[in-house]
Amino acid sequence: MQTKSENRCFGGTQGVFTHASKATGTDMTFGLFLPEEAATGPVPVLWFLSGLTCTHENAMTKAGAQAFAAQQGIAVVFPDTSPRGDGVADDAAFDLGQGAGFYIDATQAPWAPHFSMERYITRDLTDLLASEFPLDMDRQGITGHSMGGHGALTLAMKHPGRFRSVSAFSPICHPTQSDWGRKQFAAYLGGDGSAHDATLLMRDRGFDGPVLVDQGADDQFYDLLNTGDFAAACAARRQDAQVRLHKGYDHSYYFIASFMEDHVDFHAQALYA
Numbered sequence: 363m364q365t366k367s368e369n370r371c372f373g374g375t376q377g378v379f380t381h382a383s384k385a386t387g388t389d390m391t392f393g394l395f396l397p398e399e400a401a402t403g404p405v406p407v408l409w410f411l412s413g414l415t416c417t418h419e420n421a422m423t424k425a426g427a428q429a430f431a432a433q434q435g436i437a438v439v440f441p442d443t444s445p446r447g448d449g450v451a452d453d454a455a456f457d458l459g460q461g462a463g464f465y466i467d468a469t470q471a472p473w474a475p476h477f478s479m480e481r482y483i484t485r486d487l488t489d490l491l492a493s494e495f496p497l498d499m500d501r502q503g504i505t506g507h508s509m510g511g512h513g514a515l516t517l518a519m520k521h522p523g524r525f526r527s528v529s530a531f532s533p534i535c536h537p538t539q540s541d542w543g544r545k546q547f548a549a550y551l552g553g554d555g556s557a558h559d560a561t562l563l564m565r566d567r568g569f570d571g572p573v574l575v576d577q578g579a580d581d582q583f584y585d586l587l588n589t590g591d592f593a594a595a596c597a598a599r600r601q602d603a604q605v606r607l608h609k610g611y612d613h614s615y616y617f618i619a620s621f622m623e624d625h626v627d628f629h630a631q632a633l634y635a
């Protein structure tokens with residue numbers, strides 16, 4: 363692992379690191395905010411999975427999570443959204459290929475050799491964080507935005523027992539019924555992505571912990587997200603969940619930053635219970 367940068371931030375440190383990943387077969391970059399408390403012992407960790415076109419940097423610099431994470435004594439990890447590089451497959455469209463890994467493991471050419479983002483997050487980066495940083499991996503929460511909200515909800519339900527709490531900002535909630543999902547599952551998996559659909563996972567499995575979803579009512583991508591389907595699946599399952607619609611807010615990081623405090627506090631409540 364290589365340290366790319368470290369900056370003092372709200373009494374803690376915002377770092378950026380690169381490491382070789384077996385899952386992707388590439389070097390990967392991530393950001394990690396460590397609060398002051400990490401100097402004296404392991405702290406809980408909150409994952410932030412970013413959306414289409416993002417690197418590790420968007421949420422790290424625009425979401426405003428560090429101030430609230432510092433107040434709660436929680437670390438925040440900001441992974442990249444896909445493998446990258448000249449030898450890695452890509453597509454001209456912004457919603458496929460580099461910057462659009464969808465947090466699944468591709469099985470189809472040309473994506474399969476490098477696009478294993480579920481394995482990257484849940485094995486490689488998890489193992490690295492546990493071995494290199496003062497993090498309490500028994501206390502993990504996960505959140506994300508849009509494609510990253512899909513990643514947070516689906517990884518939480520597909521890996522029971524790993525995350526104590528899950529939240530999402532403007533998540534892609536029902537990708538098998540959306541152009542943000544069908545196209546990518548067809549390319550990466552060669553077909554149906556039902557096993558990676560938050561609404562279907564909620565209907566069939568649910569989550570053993572609290573769920574929080576925030577959605578802007580004036581989101582320009584609203585029709586691609588299907589928030590109502592996820593809310594209905596939560597209701598049918600009687601899931602411990604809040605799904606909130608906020609008038610006037612769009613899909614941007616201004617929306618995320620506006621509700622970040624609520625999300626960090628929501629996770630802190632579960633992580634310190």
Ligand SMILES: N[C@@H](CCC(=O)N[C@@H](CSC=O)C(=O)NCC(=O)O)C(=O)O
Pocket residue numbers: 412413414415416420424456507508509510613614615
């Ligand atoms: N370029 C695209 C829109 C891309 C976009 O809005 N990406 C969002 C995530 S969308 C779902 O995953 C994002 O987070 N962008 C980065 C940012 O810093 O805002 C288009 O033109 O439609």
